Amino acid sequence: MSTQEFIKECQEKVFSGIQISADDAEKLFNISDHDLKYLAQCANEITRDFNGNRVDVEQLNNIKKNACSEDCTFCGQSAFFDTGIETYQLPSPEEVVSKAKIAKEQGAESYCLVAAWREPSSKDFNKVCNIIAEINNKVGISVECSLGFLTEEQAKKLKELNVKRYNHNLETAKSKFAEICTTHTYEDRLKTLDIARNAGLELCTGGIIGLGETREQRLELTLELARIYPEEVTINILVPVPGTPLELQTELPNSEIIRIFSVIRFLLPESVIKISGGREINLDDSGEELLQSGANGIITAGYLTMGGNEAKKDREMIEKIGLEV
Template identity: 70%
Template sequence: MNEDSQFIQEYQQKVLAGNRLNEEELGKLIDVPKEYLGVLSDAANKITRIFQGNRVDVEQLVNIKKNYCSEDCSFCGQSAFFNTGNDGYQLLPAEQIVERAKKAKSEGAESYCLVAAWRQPSTHDFEKVCDIISQINEKVGISIECSLGFLTREQARRLKLLGVRRYNHNLETSRSKFGEICTTHTYDDRINTLNIARESGLELCTGGIIGLGETRQQRLELIAELARLRPEEVTINILVPMPGTPLELQRPLPFEEILRTFAVTRFALPDSIIKISGGREVHLEDSGETLLLSGANGIISSGYLTMGGNDMGKDLAMIKKINLEAKV
């Protein structure tokens, strides 16, 4: 057996035995020669099947407050710093969000995430969000997740009491890259919010965006940080450059780098849902089939924050085609 195949199998067995890989070992995996990516993919898939089974977590989300965000994240079409031409709106009416949640559940979504484009919710807006959550609980009955920016401990505890299962707050990129991507808050601000959510009893969803111009080593750095946090869910977006943002001319990331990222994330976090998020329909010719057999076990369907996505029926058919089943 070739040396590269040998250590991939060795590290796979280490993970299957319940042991964690260190950053050096993860680094060897992410750097495997291109001709051994199939071996890496198959090994990540085996870990996924043993720890996660054949079920794919299918999520829908709603952008409850779009654009006019005070932060200058250079990839984001919702930042008030950039002229992207996107229409915006303030917090949507509760009835509209409840109806969308009903539709998501009827189409087969397992969870529904409320996302708002702001630094953090004001007291007034947070009360509105809490009312929306209460109405979804009463009228729909679907697992609710939230992504509302920075939180206070009191707000996080309130979400937990309302039955919110999981809080999303992405790291976006590695610590070493973050200062090039955002200047209006720090990496530690993001870590702090995740710690607050965890301490309040909420499950964590965090991840980032690949293809921001980061190096492979910086993608490894992000994976290692995620491994330290041990989130219940990891969401990996693939940059879709937005006209008007500083990254509008960013070159697409080669597929082999995308595959390396997903596969190694699975080695690092065998117990976590690993979700293919924004950019899936743009950058992946098969909408995610290969990645769902290379470490991923979740998708976001029916659109994202500022762009559309695959029809839910198309995604469910894709999951069935590769002999997996949607978690509904």
């Protein structure tokens, strides 16, 4: 059987509702660059069949920035590193509502509140809940949250407030995690995802590629995501931040980026697969090729510590390749 015949056989399994095996995924992950375009084409066909032509567009609001107590080596918001990034505490509900209204007007269908801390204190969590309630009352946009570790009670409260989805990234493969963070464990992150799911929240999880991990470790992360089967996968591409331990990390080739997005689509045909931080810097086309290689979502108008494309520019990019916002 040729490589392209094998790829097609895997695609037919997906169309038939059969989960491809870990062995199949490993073979797909390690095909030659010569066959990568065909893998991406087949992943795109899976995307269109299960998800149509619509691209999930999301905006973020970094509602509490810097001085995080965790030592994640990629993060410019960690208190362990001197990165010169501005700091601020939780804003007023009115300020967040104003930005959420703009996000909705610009075509975002979801609005994610992100806070840089290990976990919310009771006081801060109540403030976030007030912000969510105000967005629900005055904006009418789907709210998602990324607030660090949660208790069961906090997760249930978010569900009561109609938060749709909870984001908590695995960051990298389990075998790589101890090199990336020492202040908490991989299992801590899995536990938070379990708490969120048990409360009835949809899950958004993923990681950052380009941290110095091997291709095998990117496959390891991909298979863990397939086991969790989240409603949304978010893949960031490292942008080295001066002052962090990874400030001199070299870029991944675009072929490796296409490879992980395509294989994730084979494993998670129904999920939103979102191109997140780093696409404007690491990709020549801001994501056009990835949106035709398995991805069906983007974050627009900036990220946690860096800017991004204007929403209008991203809408034009999506329409240019025949997709819909």
